[in-house]
Amino acid sequence: MTDLSRRGFIGTSGLVLAGATAVSGRTAFAAVPEAPTMASAATQAPLVPTSGPDYQPVATLNGWTLPWRMNGDWKEFHLVAEPVEREIAPGMIAYLWGYNGQSPGPTIEAVEGDKVRIYVTNKLPENTTIHWHGQRLPNGMDGVGGLNQPHIPSGKTFVYEFQLRRSGTYMYHPHSDEMVQMAMGMMGMFIVHPKDPAFRRVDRDFVFLLNAFDIEPGSYVPKVNTMLDFNLWCWNSRAFPGIDPFVVGRNDKVRIRFGNLTMTNHPVHMHGYEFKVSCTDGGWVDPASAWDEVSIDCAVGQMRAFDFVADEPGDWAIHCHKSHHTMNAMGHSVKTYIGVTKKDLVSRIRKAAPGYMAMGTNGMGEMGSMEMELPKNTLPMMTGYAQFGPVEMGGMFSVVKVREGLAKNDYADPGHYKHPEGTVAYEYKGAKLTEAPRVEPAKAKPEQATWQVKDPRKPRLGADGKPLPGAKAGGAHSNH
Amino acid sequence: MRPALSPAYRSHVVDIRRFALLAAVSVILGGCASFSADGGVGTAQAVAYAELNKDVVKIGDDATALGARARVDQLLKKPLTADSAVQIALLNNRGLQAAFNELGIAEAQMVIASLPPNPRLSISSRTGTLSLEIERQIVGSIFALATLPARADVARDRFRSAQLRAAEAVLKLAADTRRQYFRAVAANAQATFYQEAKASSDAATQLFKRLGESGGINKLNQAREFAFDAELGAQLAQARLQRGQERERLIRQLGLWGDDLKFSLPGSLPPLPRLPGIKAVEAEALRKRIDVQIARRDLDLLAKTLGLTQATRFVNDVDLLGRRIYDRKLTVLADGDIEREATRTRLVELEIEIPIYDFGQSKVALAEQTYMQAANKLAEKAVNVRSEAREAYTTYRASHDIARHYIANVLPLRKIIQDEALLQYNGMLIDVTQLIADARGRILSNVAGINARRDVWIAHTDFKHALIGGGSGGGGGSAVVAAAGGGDAPAH
Numbered sequence: 001m002t003d004l005s006r007r008g009f010i011g012t013s014g015l016v017l018a019g020a021t022a023v024s025g026r027t028a029f030a031a032v033p034e035a036p037t038m039a040s041a042a043t044q045a046p047l048v049p050t051s052g053p054d055y056q057p058v059a060t061l062n063g064w065t066l067p068w069r070m071n072g073d074w075k076e077f078h079l080v081a082e083p084v085e086r087e088i089a090p091g092m093i094a095y096l097w098g099y100n101g102q103s104p105g106p107t108i109e110a111v112e113g114d115k116v117r118i119y120v121t122n123k124l125p126e127n128t129t130i131h132w133h134g135q136r137l138p139n140g141m142d143g144v145g146g147l148n149q150p151h152i153p154s155g156k157t158f159v160y161e162f163q164l165r166r167s168g169t170y171m172y173h174p175h176s177d178e179m180v181q182m183a184m185g186m187m188g189m190f191i192v193h194p195k196d197p198a199f200r201r202v203d204r205d206f207v208f209l210l211n212a213f214d215i216e217p218g219s220y221v222p223k224v225n226t227m228l229d230f231n232l233w234c235w236n237s238r239a240f241p242g243i244d245p246f247v248v249g250r251n252d253k254v255r256i257r258f259g260n261l262t263m264t265n266h267p268v269h270m271h272g273y274e275f276k277v278s279c280t281d282g283g284w285v286d287p288a289s290a291w292d293e294v295s296i297d298c299a300v301g302q303m304r305a306f307d308f309v310a311d312e313p314g315d316w317a318i319h320c321h322k323s324h325h326t327m328n329a330m331g332h333s334v335k336t337y338i339g340v341t342k343k344d345l346v347s348r349i350r351k352a353a354p355g356y357m358a359m360g361t362n363g364m365g366e367m368g369s370m371e372m373e374l375p376k377n378t379l380p381m382m383t384g385y386a387q388f389g390p391v392e393m394g395g396m397f398s399v400v401k402v403r404e405g406l407a408k409n410d411y412a413d414p415g416h417y418k419h420p421e422g423t424v425a426y427e428y429k430g431a432k433l434t435e436a437p438r439v440e441p442a443k444a445k446p447e448q449a450t451w452q453v454k455d456p457r458k459p460r461l462g463a464d465g466k467p468l469p470g471a472k473a474g475g476a477h478s479n480h
Numbered sequence: 481m482r483p484a485l486s487p488a489y490r491s492h493v494v495d496i497r498r499f500a501l502l503a504a505v506s507v508i509l510g511g512c513a514s515f516s517a518d519g520g521v522g523t524a525q526a527v528a529y530a531e532l533n534k535d536v537v538k539i540g541d542d543a544t545a546l547g548a549r550a551r552v553d554q555l556l557k558k559p560l561t562a563d564s565a566v567q568i569a570l571l572n573n574r575g576l577q578a579a580f581n582e583l584g585i586a587e588a589q590m591v592i593a594s595l596p597p598n599p600r601l602s603i604s605s606r607t608g609t610l611s612l613e614i615e616r617q618i619v620g621s622i623f624a625l626a627t628l629p630a631r632a633d634v635a636r637d638r639f640r641s642a643q644l645r646a647a648e649a650v651l652k653l654a655a656d657t658r659r660q661y662f663r664a665v666a667a668n669a670q671a672t673f674y675q676e677a678k679a680s681s682d683a684a685t686q687l688f689k690r691l692g693e694s695g696g697i698n699k700l701n702q703a704r705e706f707a708f709d710a711e712l713g714a715q716l717a718q719a720r721l722q723r724g725q726e727r728e729r730l731i732r733q734l735g736l737w738g739d740d741l742k743f744s745l746p747g748s749l750p751p752l753p754r755l756p757g758i759k760a761v762e763a764e765a766l767r768k769r770i771d772v773q774i775a776r777r778d779l780d781l782l783a784k785t786l787g788l789t790q791a792t793r794f795v796n797d798v799d800l801l802g803r804r805i806y807d808r809k810l811t812v813l814a815d816g817d818i819e820r821e822a823t824r825t826r827l828v829e830l831e832i833e834i835p836i837y838d839f840g841q842s843k844v845a846l847a848e849q850t851y852m853q854a855a856n857k858l859a860e861k862a863v864n865v866r867s868e869a870r871e872a873y874t875t876y877r878a879s880h881d882i883a884r885h886y887i888a889n890v891l892p893l894r895k896i897i898q899d900e901a902l903l904q905y906n907g908m909l910i911d912v913t914q915l916i917a918d919a920r921g922r923i924l925s926n927v928a929g930i931n932a933r934r935d936v937w938i939a940h941t942d943f944k945h946a947l948i949g950g951g952s953g954g955g956g957g958s959a960v961v962a963a964a965g966g967g968d969a970p971a972h
Contacts, residue, residue: 217909218900331909339694342912345683349912352680352919355902356912364908372906381908 032119032157033069035078037101041087041237043244043411046205053111055193056201058257059411061208061246061398062238063189066106074117074161075110079130081152081174081186082123088232089242089328092379094213095220096185096237097124103185103237104209105172112167112195118160120152124181127151130160131175132190133259134281134303137162145176152176167194169279169303171209171259183224185237187211187261200278202307203252203408208236210298210320210396212262217329217378228263229332232379233325233395240326240397241384245413246318248310249406255279256318257305260298266325268304269295270400272316279305295321310402315386315417320396328379328394337361368392387416515591520583523643524650527770528570531948532654534563536570538580548572552740559744562661562937565734569657570650572735579649586642593635597624610810618802630784637781644774651770651950657733658941659951660726662749666934667726669748670927671719677923678716681709684916705913712920749933752887753940755880761947765869770949772865775858782854786847803827865946872946876939883936886929894922 038044044064046057051070058065068077084098099105110116122128129152131143141162145151152158170190174181189207194200211234214226235243235258248254255278260266276290281303298304319326337360342349349356359366368382368390384391391397403414516522521538528536539545548571555564570576599620606613624631688705691697731741766772808822901918904910945951 217904217907329907329909331904331907331911334908334911335691335913336696337691337694337912338696340687340690340696342687342690345686348679348683349687349916351676352683352923353898353902353915356905356915359908367908370906373903374907375900375903375909378907378909 033071033076033078035080035100035119035121036067036106037080038064038106039101041102041242045409045411047109049109052114053195054197055109055111056197056203056205057109058107058189058191058205058207060107060189060236061206062236062242062244063102063104063208064106065109066100068110071117073115075114076117076119077108078119078121079105079172079188080121080123081128081130084185086185086237087242088213088215088234088237089239089379092239092242092377093220094185094215094222094232094237096213096222097181098185098237099188103187104211105186105188107189107191107207108172109191109193110164111193112164114192115161115163119157120160121157122152122154125154127153127176128174128181128186129158129176130172132160132162133171133173133301134168135162135170135190135192136165143175164192166283167192167199168283169207169257169259169281169305171261171281171303173261180224182261183213183222183226185211185213185222189257189259191257200284200307201253202255204246204248205255205257206246207257210235210258210260210262210266210268211237212264213237215329215378218375220377230262231329233262233320233327235396235398239328239379239395240393241391243396243398245315245398246400247406247411247414248400248402249408249410250310250313250402250404252310252402252406253307254310254400255305255307257303258298259303260300263300264322265297265299266396267295267297267321268318268396269321270306270308270316270318272312272314272400272402273308273310275306275308277304278307279303310400313402313404313417314419316400316402318398318400319393324395326393326395326397327381328383330381334360338363365392515587519580520587520639520643521580521646523640524580524583524647527647527948528650528654531651531768532566532570534567534570534654536576536650538584539577556736556740556743559746560661561746562658562750565661565730566654566657568734568736569653573653573657573733574735576649576653579646583642583646586639590635590639593638594628594632596628597621610812612806612808614806616804616806620802634781634784637777637784641774641777641781644770644777648770648774648950651945651948653733653950655941655945655951657730659938660730660733661745662934662937662941664723664726664730665745665749666930667719667723668745669930671716671723672747673923673927673930674712674716674719677920678709678712680916680919680923681712684913685709687912749930749937752880752883752933752936755877761869761873762866765865765947766862768948769865769946772858772861772949775854775861779851779854779858782847782851786851803829869946872939872943876936876943879932879935879939883929883932886925886932890925891922891929894925898922 041062043059043062046059047065047067048057049055052075066077066079068075070076079099081097081099082101084096084101084103086094086096086098086103088094094103096103108116108118118130120128120130127145129143129145129149132141140148141160142148143160149158170192171187172190173187187209189209191205191207212230213222213232213234214230215222215232217231232239238244246254246256256270257279258268259281271294274292274294275296276287276292277285277296278287278290279285293306296304296306324330340361342358342361346356346358357372359370364382367380368384370380374380379394382390382392382394384393384397401414401417403417406414518525519538519540521536525536528534535551537544537548539548552568552572555568558564560568597620599618602615602617602619604615604617606615685706688697688702692699692702727745731737734740736743803826805825805827806822807825808820811819811821813819898915898918901910901915905912905915942951
């Protein structure tokens with residue numbers, strides 16, 4: 001088939017609206033919905049639907065939902081595939097490819113039975129397509145370049161049209177130079193809500209994608225040829241301490257959904273609760289056949305959702321249980337110096353390598369509290385401070401913050417959990433212990449606190465109330 | 481009775497008188513070529529002063545010896561600089577003194593050559609029973625006498641050539657000393673750097689030993705690290721050997737021994753010399769080069785010699801011989817009386833060698849060829865000197881560029897590598913071994929940088945002497961090849 005005839009075919013099939021040399025402001029594109037863009041990497045409030053059927057919107061972790069417009073009975077979205085800058089965590093920027101200003105792209109939310117029309121404009125330097133992972137749709141809309149459709153050339157806008165046939169948890173990602181484009185961060189969530197808003201409804205519904213990058217410390221672009229040895233393990237292209245907490249009101253029904261677009265599986269483990277898998281990309285799991293877990297493994301290319309009732313207040317860790325995945329950039333060939341005294345060698349090594357400090361003799365935990373200068377644009381291997389000290393984590397790590405009395409739409413970080421007296425592990429000092437007191441959890445009032453990269457116990461302000469030299473203004477990182 | 485002299489005889493007497501007069505004049509003329517006050521080292525001193533800003537003395541007596549000794553002692557007290565090394569060599573190198581002695585010899589020969597030939601006087605007596613013949617003879621080489629001014633001139637020129645050669649010896653010694661000084665200092669600095677590399681390597685080895693004990697490393701990787709350290713040890717030994725050799729070579733240039741050997745050298749080479757923007761290097765070299773001057777003088781000399789040869793083409797030797805014969809005879813007469821008869825004869829002989837077989841053509845050809853040989857050699861020298869000046873300048877520029885490249889690029893990059901490696905180490909992104917390997921890489925680059933800077937100074941010296949003479953390309957090159965580069969980092 002010649003190029004010309006292929007174009008003719010596409011034209012008659014209604015896939016091509018126009019050659020998209022420009023997306024907005026041209027009469028030719030008057031019919032194309034606006035492509036909203038997002039500059040912030042913070043979690044945006046769920047987008048409550050104002051048209052079309054009602055549903056309970058999801059909260060995209062460190063992300064946002066793509067607004068749409070109704071055009072007759074079509075729900076129209078506009079995705080722009082483009083290079084983006086994404087903050088992986090405070091102090092580190094990645095040059096990625098994504099959609100509408102961010103990687104991952106915005107979450108698409110719609111309702112079962114909706115007819116969706118998705119405009120896809122390619123602003124990448126190469127061809128792309130979008131595959132709607134898990135959806136039932138006409139074969140020609142499945143987005144495998146070459147197989148189901150011509151690739152979307154650079155500068156062109158294609159249209160995907162299909163009706164959403166079943167509710168559930170889905171993803172979208174390119175199927176054109178797939179390896180490179182996914183390694184560059186092209187992906188997004190696609191949530192299809194049930195027609196019946198009451199169907200397996202929850203109060204808070206979190207979604208995110210597991211993704212991984214290999215960005216050499218000090219560089220900005222992921223190494224797309226890396227197969228397994230990634231150094232940044234992300235949820236929605238964020239690494240701890242950049243990943244927002246899951247803020248939940250006590251006794252809320254909570255669903256957490258995630259898809260895996262890394263190159264390995266991730267056993268996602270949540271502390272404090274057992275939960276049941278409620279949904280996969282294959283569909284809803286029959287409650288009768290669901291069983292309790294505290295970790296759920298998500299294979300590559302899969303999606304999982306689990307539900308629980310947040311009846312235990314506290315700051316509950318949630319993380320991938322592959323311990324390297326809760327670390328940031330680290331050297332995988334660093335030797336183990338446990339038990340190797342280096343102190344007396346320090347001065348000798350310093351002669352050749354000034355500034356050298358001995359590390360690792362007692363393990364690597366000290367890394368969590370050390371604040372040594374790093375190469376530009378990278379993250380400490382383990383970091384983050386909470387109320388009891390360094391968290392010594394990185395990568396795929398966050399906290400489910402269950403608090404009493406949160407407003408329905410309040411996703412703001414409530415700060416550190418205030419433990420009721422006598423409910424924190426304590427040092428044994430030799431005295432005979434009575435039975436531990438059973439205290440009902442006090443009504444902890446959320447207080448405005450934030451994740452901090454730096455140790456809050458170290459002074460940032462001088463006696464005059466001005467920042468000490470070297471302390472960044474507002475150095476404490478707020479996720480909001 | 482005194483017999484009357486024949487007219488012919490009278491004229492001979494006149495000739496002899498003229499001869500004596502001529503001889504006397506010649507002696508007066510030749511008297512110009514007497515021994516000079518400075519033994520002929522004046523030229524060398526002037527050249528040394530003008531071109532090197534250094535003093536040269538010919539040590540001929542205790543006072544000069546003591547003076548020179550005192551200055552050498554003074555200079556040896558401080559760490560040597562290139563200039564002080566050259567000054568010491570000029571004062572203390574016995575080879576140079578020997579060259580001055582040679583100059584003295586040349587001067588003596590000049591003086592000899594400029595003296596008129598000594599007339600030969602002979603007396604012979606023949607005694608018979610009754611007769612006595614006494615013959616007094618005075619022989620003077622007219623030829624030698626006639627050519628005396630010319631020969632004196634030639635001898636003076638020869639002496640001047642010798643003076644220039646002595647000056648050249650001074651320049652050569654200065655060039656060699658300067659080059660050797662830079663080599664010795666560079667070898668010093670190089671050995672120091674290797675020592676540092678070895679020290680850090682030793683620390684790493686210690687670390688690997690402990691890692692082996694803690695179970696943190698296997699034998700294979702341990703052995704790899706140890707091997708690196710061991711090889712570095714060999715390199716260090718080689719660097720030390722070179723340091724010793726270069727120092728000894730410098731010592732020979734300086735003419736030192738005994739307690740003088742304790743002199744110290746600076747730890748590093750001076751900063752790069754400023755690159756001159758030279759335009760007329762060739763012209764300057766042709767004008768100043770002392771070997772060109774020598775060759776030119778030699779040619780002039782030969783020209784004079786050739787003129788002499790042509791003038792005496794048919795005459796090899798002319799000897800004027802004056803003879804006076806006293807002849808006395810006793811005759812016993814029949815009467816028993818004794819008759820005494822005495823005659824005095826004066827006679828002048830001219831002895832000429834007649835060139836029957838060689839009419840002088842061969843001699844002329846010899847002289848001509850010798851002259852042409854010298855002329856061609858001078859022409860060749862002029863070509864070579866131009867080329868040498870250009871080459872020396874190009875080499876100097878290029879080595880300057882290389883050294884600047886080390887200073888401006890390689891070493892700063894090495895520093896960045898080391899700084900960034902430290903940051904990466906801080907983040908536990910790389911192992912301490914990598915940190916040490918990068919540090920070693922930097923040290924080795926520094927060694928290469930030192931060698932580059934040494935080469936600049938040597939090229940600088942070569943260039944200077946390519947313009948004034950006394951130097952033949954010293955060249956650079958290090959015995960210890962710096963194995964710079966991070967590529968040798970052990971696998972971890």
